[in-house]
Amino acid sequence: MSGKENNFVKDITNIDEDFAKWYTDIVIKAELADYTDTKGCIAIKPYGYAIWENIQNYTDKKFKEVGVKNAYFPVLIPESLLEKEKEHVEGFAPEVAWVTEAGGQKLEEKLCIRPTSETIICTMYSKWLNSWRDLPFVYNQWCNVLRWEKETRPFLRSREFLWQEGHTIHETEEEAKRRTMQMLDIYADVIENLLAIPVIKGLKTESEKFAGAEETYTVETMMHDGRALQAGTSHYFAQNFTIPFEIKYQNREGKEDYPYQTSWGISTRLIGGIIMAHGDNRGLKLPPKVAPIQTVIIPIAMHKEGVKEKALEIFNILNKKYRMEIDLREQYSPGYKFNDWEMRGVPVRIEIGPKDIEQGKIVLVRRDTSEKIDVKIEEIEEKLHSVLDKIQENMYNICKERMIQKTTIAHNMQEFEENLKENQGFIKAMWCGSEKCEEKIHEKTGAKSRCIPFKEENIDNKCVFCGKYADKMVIWGRQY
Amino acid sequence: MSGKENNFVKDITNIDEDFAKWYTDIVIKAELADYTDTKGCIAIKPYGYAIWENIQNYTDKKFKEVGVKNAYFPVLIPESLLEKEKEHVEGFAPEVAWVTEAGGQKLEEKLCIRPTSETIICTMYSKWLNSWRDLPFVYNQWCNVLRWEKETRPFLRSREFLWQEGHTIHETEEEAKRRTMQMLDIYADVIENLLAIPVIKGLKTESEKFAGAEETYTVETMMHDGRALQAGTSHYFAQNFTIPFEIKYQNREGKEDYPYQTSWGISTRLIGGIIMAHGDNRGLKLPPKVAPIQTVIIPIAMHKEGVKEKALEIFNILNKKYRMEIDLREQYSPGYKFNDWEMRGVPVRIEIGPKDIEQGKIVLVRRDTSEKIDVKIEEIEEKLHSVLDKIQENMYNICKERMIQKTTIAHNMQEFEENLKENQGFIKAMWCGSEKCEEKIHEKTGAKSRCIPFKEENIDNKCVFCGKYADKMVIWGRQY
Numbered sequence: 031m032s033g034k035e036n037n038f039v040k041d042i043t044n045i046d047e048d049f050a051k052w053y054t055d056i057v058i059k060a061e062l063a064d065y066t067d068t069k070g071c072i073a074i075k076p077y078g079y080a081i082w083e084n085i086q087n088y089t090d091k092k093f094k095e096v097g098v099k100n101a102y103f104p105v106l107i108p109e110s111l112l113e114k115e116k117e118h119v120e121g122f123a124p125e126v127a128w129v130t131e132a133g134g135q136k137l138e139e140k141l142c143i144r145p146t147s148e149t150i151i152c153t154m155y156s157k158w159l160n161s162w163r164d165l166p167f168v169y170n171q172w173c174n175v176l177r178w179e180k181e182t183r184p185f186l187r188s189r190e191f192l193w194q195e196g197h198t199i200h201e202t203e204e205e206a207k208r209r210t211m212q213m214l215d216i217y218a219d220v221i222e223n224l225l226a227i228p229v230i231k232g233l234k235t236e237s238e239k240f241a242g243a244e245e246t247y248t249v250e251t252m253m254h255d256g257r258a259l260q261a262g263t264s265h266y267f268a269q270n271f272t273i274p275f276e277i278k279y280q281n282r283e284g285k286e287d288y289p290y291q292t293s294w295g296i297s298t299r300l301i302g303g304i305i306m307a308h309g310d311n312r313g314l315k316l317p318p319k320v321a322p323i324q325t326v327i328i329p330i331a332m333h334k335e336g337v338k339e340k341a342l343e344i345f346n347i348l349n350k351k352y353r354m355e356i357d358l359r360e361q362y363s364p365g366y367k368f369n370d371w372e373m374r375g376v377p378v379r380i381e382i383g384p385k386d387i388e389q390g391k392i393v394l395v396r397r398d399t400s401e402k403i404d405v406k407i408e409e410i411e412e413k414l415h416s417v418l419d420k421i422q423e424n425m426y427n428i429c430k431e432r433m434i435q436k437t438t439i440a441h442n443m444q445e446f447e448e449n450l451k452e453n454q455g456f457i458k459a460m461w462c463g464s465e466k467c468e469e470k471i472h473e474k475t476g477a478k479s480r481c482i483p484f485k486e487e488n489i490d491n492k493c494v495f496c497g498k499y500a501d502k503m504v505i506w507g508r509q510y
Numbered sequence: 511m512s513g514k515e516n517n518f519v520k521d522i523t524n525i526d527e528d529f530a531k532w533y534t535d536i537v538i539k540a541e542l543a544d545y546t547d548t549k550g551c552i553a554i555k556p557y558g559y560a561i562w563e564n565i566q567n568y569t570d571k572k573f574k575e576v577g578v579k580n581a582y583f584p585v586l587i588p589e590s591l592l593e594k595e596k597e598h599v600e601g602f603a604p605e606v607a608w609v610t611e612a613g614g615q616k617l618e619e620k621l622c623i624r625p626t627s628e629t630i631i632c633t634m635y636s637k638w639l640n641s642w643r644d645l646p647f648v649y650n651q652w653c654n655v656l657r658w659e660k661e662t663r664p665f666l667r668s669r670e671f672l673w674q675e676g677h678t679i680h681e682t683e684e685e686a687k688r689r690t691m692q693m694l695d696i697y698a699d700v701i702e703n704l705l706a707i708p709v710i711k712g713l714k715t716e717s718e719k720f721a722g723a724e725e726t727y728t729v730e731t732m733m734h735d736g737r738a739l740q741a742g743t744s745h746y747f748a749q750n751f752t753i754p755f756e757i758k759y760q761n762r763e764g765k766e767d768y769p770y771q772t773s774w775g776i777s778t779r780l781i782g783g784i785i786m787a788h789g790d791n792r793g794l795k796l797p798p799k800v801a802p803i804q805t806v807i808i809p810i811a812m813h814k815e816g817v818k819e820k821a822l823e824i825f826n827i828l829n830k831k832y833r834m835e836i837d838l839r840e841q842y843s844p845g846y847k848f849n850d851w852e853m854r855g856v857p858v859r860i861e862i863g864p865k866d867i868e869q870g871k872i873v874l875v876r877r878d879t880s881e882k883i884d885v886k887i888e889e890i891e892e893k894l895h896s897v898l899d900k901i902q903e904n905m906y907n908i909c910k911e912r913m914i915q916k917t918t919i920a921h922n923m924q925e926f927e928e929n930l931k932e933n934q935g936f937i938k939a940m941w942c943g944s945e946k947c948e949e950k951i952h953e954k955t956g957a958k959s960r961c962i963p964f965k966e967e968n969i970d971n972k973c974v975f976c977g978k979y980a981d982k983m984v985i986w987g988r989q990y
């Protein structure tokens with residue numbers, strides 16, 4: 031490799047020296063997104079957006095299989111609506127952006143840009159709902175939302191972000207709770223099977239739940255450095271919004287009643303999760319199922335007779351079945367191209383040069399293991415399929431293994447702090463249920479409660495902080 | 511039909527008595543959209559949104575076939591950016607909404623909600639472009655935009671609407687102009703083949719072009735009442751934005767140069783176009799290719815043994831190939847259901863009752879012609895395909911016929927006014943090129959220049975208004 035090529039990789043900060051800087055290096059250099067003149071807001075570049083499109087397509091299909099219908103509600107919400115549910119306005123008002131002038135005039139009532147759409151959607155549901163026969167409403171919107179964060183970070187904490195928000199109302203508590211879980215299961219499916227990131231499903235504590243919700247369920251994931259990323263949430267609202275928003279209907283007994291509500295969302299933050307869960311010192315590493323480019327073909331000694339033609343021939347065959355790219359740039363050496371596409375996280379590269387052609391083969395190189403595999407040209411189409419599957423599986427297993435290794439048990443605060451220092455990672459510890467203990471743990475360690483996992487383990491019966499009786503096992507960790 | 515069922519249809523205003531009221535009746539009653547507490551903004555209901563999704567899927571596929579890549583840019587644009595191109599800010603500043611407070615503080619610089627994204631995208635392009643090797647950029651975003659209209663109308667003129675906006679930059683004028691035309695052709699394809707509405711392609715006059723563009727091309731359509739709807743536009747910018755936004759690059763000769771730019775868009779206004787081009791006194795009439803429900807099955811005498819089962823059996827077979835619905839509601843009579851689904855514009859209904867089952871057939875009813883066709887049960891799957899195709903074709907032909915009939919030639923203003931009075935519709939007339947004549951024609955008749963069509967006809971060589979020499983034939987019409 032030439033000096034220039036070395037520099038090319040050196041430009042990325044070492045992942046174990048400064049993970050935060052490594053992260054932004056990847057975002058910019060892999061051309062996923064860029065900073066803009068609108069402070070705290072990013073532009074999502076085509077390569078990053080293609081990841082989002084793959085997430086959308088997979089998720090939207092799963093949604094439609096369980097009866098979700100897409101709709102669209104206004105981006106602007108009048109101040110009076112935001113204020114109807116007390117906890118909700120307290121949670122969101124401090125971080126909204128307000129439109130106060132429009133069409134050359136000062137507005138009589140200011141309008142906020144939606145930080146989430148419960149309030150505007152509730153006003154519509156109250157208009158649309160009449161009888162139990164109309165229920166359930168199972169609507170979703172794919173849209174942009176805005177939250178005026180003080181410290182921002184591309185994808186993870188951007189003032190504007192893209193997401194989907196599902197909002198449902200149901201006749202019974204039971205049906206609403208079932209829907210809450212069903213959507214959480216879809217998120218777990220998306221994150222585990224598409225993004226190759228294992229999740230822990232659980233219930234958020236009171237202090238960590240969504241503003242206005244009765245219960246918030248979460249899928250928690252672990253990043254490269256052991257920190258947590260909340261990857262998706264599903265909320266059960268009971269009648270907390272349907273009563274103040276007067277969403278009334280005539281029930282089966284002919285009486286006036288209020289339905290039970292849920293909401294649930296995942297966002298472009300998942301792209302941050304993919305980067306931080308899988309990336310390494312060579313750059314981004316994309317799971318094949320969500321990768322915009324699954325395989326790149328790099329011809330070697332392109333000027334030699336027949337090389338470019340053979341490479342294009344193979345490209346055209348594979349392009350029918352896989353998301354392919356071929357790198358015919360003449361100004362770069364093969365070595366530069368190898369680094370470039372590794373940095374962009376493409377799961378497989380195919381090298382093909384004059385000698386390979388003579389021998390009727392190509393060389394297939396895995397991004398995850400760097401393994402080189404000679405494959406006969408006539409067998410590539412099939413072989414590629416199994417290699418992509420193996421990469422997907424291996425990437426999941428690596429994350430799973432890390433999560434197991436970096437999850438430890440603490441019986442007391444000394445163990446808690448020692449484990450966290452050694453491991454970063456997740457701590458399993460008992461909790462008495464007091465918000466005060468939760469707060470103190472956070473103050474002392476920087477770790478927050480991730481969730482009360484569905485798979486409970488009984489460690490002992492003493493709160494890790496106060497030592498009083500405890501029957502809840504909580505997973506704790508520092509977070510993004 | 512019972513009295514109630516009669517009322518049901520009577521609720522829709524007569525299309526030829528009050529077309530505007532008929533339009534809003536359809537929007538609300540067919541559950542396409544609804545008014546919201548955010549003045550001038552609508553909520554798009556699932557049935558309306560499903561039409562948009564079908565338009566998106568079709569269009570996005572066509573885009574990707576010609577190398578368009580999706581991306582996403584911030585919804586908020588700093589005031590200073592909007593002001594960089596003089597014509598552009600003059601055109602858009604009066605109708606933008608401004609964010610002046612956020613996160614509990616007054617902003618130092620106010621931010622507008624994008625009315626269109628040329629300015630913010632140009633700042634990114636200037637950052638991203640270095641060499642001729644990087645060109646072209648052919649990016650698009652599907653997003654919401656906001657324009658503070660004084661008079662609003664669901665879909666047609668809503669303050670917030672959904673659209674796609676493509677923004678490209680190219681090495682040469684020729685390439686940029688070719689892209690402008692290519693995208694116009696895709697719009698013509700979408701509108702003619704998917705929406706079954708014929709278009710006239712042409713160039714906008716100077717006074718009608720996009721603020722800041724060098725040339726604006728349009729696809730113009732004609733509605734039920736003869737008025738025009740501008741259905742999509744494609745703009746050629748030359749270097750009008752790339753120079754003020756300093757989008758520079760090193761060209762093939764190693765010199766600094768500015769690229770040539772285009773932008774192009776279609777929006778949810780097309781849903782308004784579908785309603786107004788095809789609807790009738792029974793309600794909405796959807797072209798099969800864009801209809802969320804292509805066929806509805808209505809069992810007759812549902813309580814009789816075997817009817818529901820047979821209907822469901824047929825539903826399950828057809829549902830694999832077509833977008834289907836089955837109406838099993840017990841509280842409504844078949845007659846009510848017929849009206850209901852006709853009003854919602856479903857292209858085909860299938861009636862199946864005990865006698866039909868005995869005879870091994872169903873009755874298929876076309877929404878466009880009311881024709882009833884007996885079809886053997888084993889032949890429905892195939893037959894339905896050809897019937898849907900015929901409906902699509904027939905709906906296009908009806909619109910085409912109307913456009914031909916309602917397009918007349920005028921040699922002078924008397925003819926112009928008489929024709930318009932008689933026909934509404936389009937007037938073909940010669941124009942000298944003076945903006946003043948254009949303005950006067952508008953003042954006098956309410957008609958604006960739609961476009962200078964690609965298919966020119968030479969009527970005579972005198973301007974219809976001033977009588978001076980004219981070599982441009984313009985199509986004129988009142989518009990939505």
